[in-house]
Amino acid sequence: MFKINEELAKDLIEKRRDLHRNPELAFEEFNTTEHLKKWLGEHGIPILPFGLETGIIAEVRGEHEGPTIAIRSDIDALPIKEETDVPFRSEIDGKMHACGHDFHAVSILGAAILLNEQKDLLHGTVRFIFQPAEEVAQGAKYLVDKGVLNDVKAVFGMHNKPDLPVGTIGVKSNGLMAxxxxxxxxxxxxxxxxxxxxxxxxxxxxxxxxxxxxxxxxxxxxxxxxxxxxxxxxxxxxxxxxxxxxxxxxxxxxxxxxxxxxxxxxxxxxxxxxxxxxxxxxxxxxxxxxxxPVVNNSEEYEEVVREAIKEAGYEVVNAVPNAGGEDFAYYLNYIPGFFVWMGVDGPKEWHHPEFDLNEEAIKVAAEYFATLAVKVLKNA
Ligand SMILES: [Zn+2]
Ligand SMILES: [Zn+2]
CATH class of the missing domain: 3.30.70.360 (Alpha-Beta Plaits)
Incomplete structure (x- = not known):
């Protein structure tokens, strides 16, 4: 249904590298926010006036009536000195995108671009949440308090998973992260x-x-x-x-x-x-x-998540739960939704100074989320 063409794939990889060179810590994501604002603007994707200091909320309204769902990415980096030798390594000493939130942000941007080009497929609205401050477990709560999830029916998200190959997506209902x-x-x-x-x-x-x-x-x-x-x-x-x-x-x-x-x-x-x-x-x-809280995936969405992965041309695998925390949990306390593991074939685990990922996964994630949004809204 959705395919990221070569030109867009290249562009998203460039954008990810841009963010990677300029990591910003929780609630200090001013440049990241400016970049995302500009990129959304280039594609004519409207930004909602929630009055956020950092972070950004955008929306693609479908041509058909229907409810609103949300897709969320985090955008903050960590106080870690990067030790990879990639050409786009962090230019800010002591700060690094060592959890892959740069990858999350451009993947969700990719999904927004795809959906914006095919609004005729959407029976409702998709809200894109570029959330600040995940690493300090405060960003999600901040956005919920700002009303970002008001009138939103369900919320979807992901975290990259270095031990899964690109093209595989880990799925599990109920407790995924402790x-x-x-x-x-x-x-x-x-x-x-x-x-x-x-x-x-x-x-x-x-x-x-x-x-x-x-x-x-x-x-x-x-x-x-x-x-x-x-x-x-x-x-x-x-x-x-x-x-x-x-x-x-x-x-x-x-x-x-x-x-x-x-x-x-x-x-x-x-x-x-x-x-x-x-x-x-x-x-x-x-x-x-x-x-x-627990990242508690709603059983009611497992089937559509699995179908969307297959329809986008990728492979469903069973997700192994993880005892690290993730503030997406706050959204799931508030409304139903589903969080998946996105395979990125990385050499190291999250928060490691040599953390890296395979950028081919941007295309996978963008196509998955665009497909999922259409299917969820069609079923709603
Ligand atoms: Zn992290
Ligand atoms: Zn993370």
Whole structure:
């Protein structure tokens, strides 16, 4: 249905290299935004006035009446010094597109260009979200608060996947990327002489018991078919051999693919911290930071996603879930949608200083999203 011709393919690759040379960090994507604005303008694709500092929202309105769906790309880079030897390597010291958001942005631009040329195929409107600040997990929330998803029926997105070949797209309903939560737990006791522990309330005992007992929440409170980890990654308390300290601070993270498991874990972790502290006559300060929800793909769109991939001429593979976070999750908390892995045949994983990808995947991604948009709107 849609084919990126050679000329457009070359042009998109050039544009990707432009962005790659000039990476910008979260909420500082001013040049990136200007570039995208210019490129959308060159193709006569209208930009919506959401009053964003960085990031841009564009729209292609079909010739037929119908609902609005959204396709999202992120646009920010990372504070990493690039160590590839590609000719278009980052020209900004200490900053790099090491997560491939430059690739995401031009692929979505490609889809917008394709759809803009064939509006007769669209039964509704496609909104293109070029989102800032994914790497700090704030951009999606910022755009939802700005009303970017108001009246949008469903949202679609992707992340490049270096371990998948170009031309393959990974698909999976429900949890694709884990929720990410942070915690900090302070056990408070009464410090004192190590030789007279009976006159202290020892927070090291509380913390030690907690570190081992907390794993029983995974073993005994989480459904056999759910997946979760609790990792305690830092313990701080005491500074010498003969003094019992007055507090111990634990930090760590929880990852899971099911919202139900996420809620169970946070509530039992808190209960266990309280009972552990109280059991020893101490007290606890339990801080929970809900960082990112699960990227929870809607089953209702799996079929059309699979069909669109095949119709665009590419191969569906089963997606393996990943425990990194992705702020696309916020959109899926708000409206249904579907996020896929785009094969890019890269030498290194995300956030590596030698991260790179095969630019042939731009064509694949653009054609997939254009095909998907037509099919979703036709079914709506
Ligand atoms: Zn990243
Ligand atoms: Zn990323």
């Amino acid at each position: 929720s990410v939560d942070k915690f900090e737990i302070t056990f408070n006791g009464i410090g004192g002489h190590a030789g007279i522990p009976s006159s202290t309330i020892d927070p090291i005992i509380m913390a030690s018991q907690y570190v081992t007992n907390v794993q029983s929440i995974i073993a005994r409170r989480i459904d056999l078919f759910h997946n979760a980890v609790i990792s305690i990654t830092s313990i701080n308390g005491g500074n010498t051999w003969n003094v019992i300290p007055d507090k111990v601070v634990l930090q760590g993270t929880v990852r899971t693919f099911q919202q139900e498991a996420r809620e169970t874990i946070s509530s039992y972790m808190k209960k266990l911290a309280q009972t552990t502290a109280e059991g020893h006559g101490g007290a606890v300060d339990f801080q929970w930071d809900s960082y990112l």
